[in-house]
Amino acid sequence: MSDLDLDELRSELDDFAQPEKKGGRSPREERAIAGFEEIQRFVEEHGRAPQHGEDRDIFERLYAVRLDRLRALEESRALLTPLDYQGLLAGEEIIPAAPVEEMDEDELLAELGGAGSAPEITELRHVRSSAEKRAAEEIANRTKCEDFDEFRPLFVQVKKDLDTGVRQTRPFQTMAEIKQGEFFIVGGQIAYVAEVGEEFQTQYDRRDSRLRVIYDNGTESDVLLRSLQRALHRDEAGRRITDPVVGPLFSRENDDGDLASGTIYVLRSKSDHPLVAANRDILHKIGVTGGDVARRVANAKLDATFLLADVEVVATYDLYNINRTKLENIIHRIFDPVRLDIEIKDRFGNPVIPREWFLVPRFVVDDAVERIKDGTITQFTYDPQTARLVRRDHRD
Structure with a gap:
């Protein structure tokens, strides 16, 4: 068989050859690259590296953890350095504002779908957990409040209190306590916690309760306390409305220097x-x-x-x-x-x-x-x- 015939045969057989993996990378390496690309997209969008801290979005905190791990693993640096056009791997290690261990378990484990205990950083994934989806659905699933006339005066008064400065709004602290009779702003609506049901334990041994929440547009929802907490935390405009507290107004006797x-x-x-x-x-x-x-x-x-x-x-x-x-x-x-x-x-x-x-x-x-x-x-x-x-x- 001539050299020409051999070349034609080789060309035909190449069409049936098993395609090589992209770059010859393993699934683990592909996941590491995908995870690093998510961090890069965050940096492109926000103009900075992800940071730790309870005041940060849950996914930013996860990206910060992931970046720390990638920086610490020599094989990850070797794999990702050619892709690191933002210089993230060479940057100084981010110092957490609070240890990751202090993050709320429901918030961390549910958001990660169990990745909080994963031994490899490649197991961290940007996904919405079933718990988060249920929380969003509960907040969105509102019905008409049939007895809204009983609550209407409360909303009229709280709006007046906000206008006059008797009440103020404050950013909602991560997983802060929610009590009956409190007002919040969530999803652009003023929400009133009318009822708090009996307490029970979640699958993570956390306390939870079922709430009846009334909104100033005449609707209501039957939500879990922790679902409302998550909704307030994830809503950039979410706020707690303070009680009409006046603080110390004047003393029984004026001291020297009092005005x-x-x-x-x-x-x-x-x-x-x-x-x-x-x-x-x-x-x-x-x-x-x-x-x-x-x-x-x-x-x-x-x-x-x-x-x-x-x-x-x-x-x-x-x-x-x-x-x-x-x-x-x-x-x-x-x-x-x-x-x-x-x-x-x-x-x-x-x-x-x-x-x-x-x-x-x-x-x-x-x-x-x-x-x-x-x-x-x-x-x-x-x-x-x-x-x-x-x-x-x-x-x-």
Whole structure:
């Protein structure tokens, strides 16, 4: 057989030859490369190497762990260095903000599908676990809240509190506790935890509960507590709405160096308006001023906010080192159920609705001031039926 015939035969047989593996790499090496490429895509998207820390996304933390391992394994560096156009393998080792062992087990193990105990870094995979998928489905699976009218006033009040600064929003801390009666922002909606069911143990021996969560768009969902935690953690705009805590407002006695911030004043109107005259003993204007009270009320009969009548100063309370606006908002919120509903004409004939007059006995105002002093005022609300301050119910 001639050389030409041999060449033709070899060419034909080459068509049936077993194809070589890409680059002659083993499956383990291919997985290592794929894992490293995921880190490279993260760097391209964020402009930095992945970092450790509880405030980081779970996958960024996993990439940081993976990169540490790849840097530490000599065979991985030899394999990946030709592909390392970003210089990741040559960079300094990332120092974790907190040990990986301190990461929440549910969060780490569920996200990795068991890879947390894997001996090889190539077993770390960018996948959504079944637990994460269930959490997302639970949050998204909302139904109409049939008794939303019972909850509507709560959302109206919390929005008002946010507008006035009585409440604030804070980033949700990883796997932080969630309690009945708390408000959150998740998925662009204000969420209220109306009910917390009985506690049970998960497959990772973690505590969990079933929640009834009401949203300000009139829907509700039946979710696991830990599912809501994960949803808040993964939502970049997820927030906890703080309780209406005022903090220390003023002390019982002013110390040297304390700054006198203003005064709470309680006034009684001398107006002859029928509604005012009929309730004169319990109708009070409650306000806060940074100036002199006498000067503040000097021209009361010319001011529609004072009902265009002279007033009697019933009581005053000095304040030290406080936010006057926040304090006034809190006081008005407490007594909002008995706010006087009245409209009068000002000196120019324009309609005015005064907002600082309340049908509340003087002794209740004194009680409220004491609650402010000891820092417990946010635990109370005013009950018009019993004419006293009562502790808040979680559903109030």
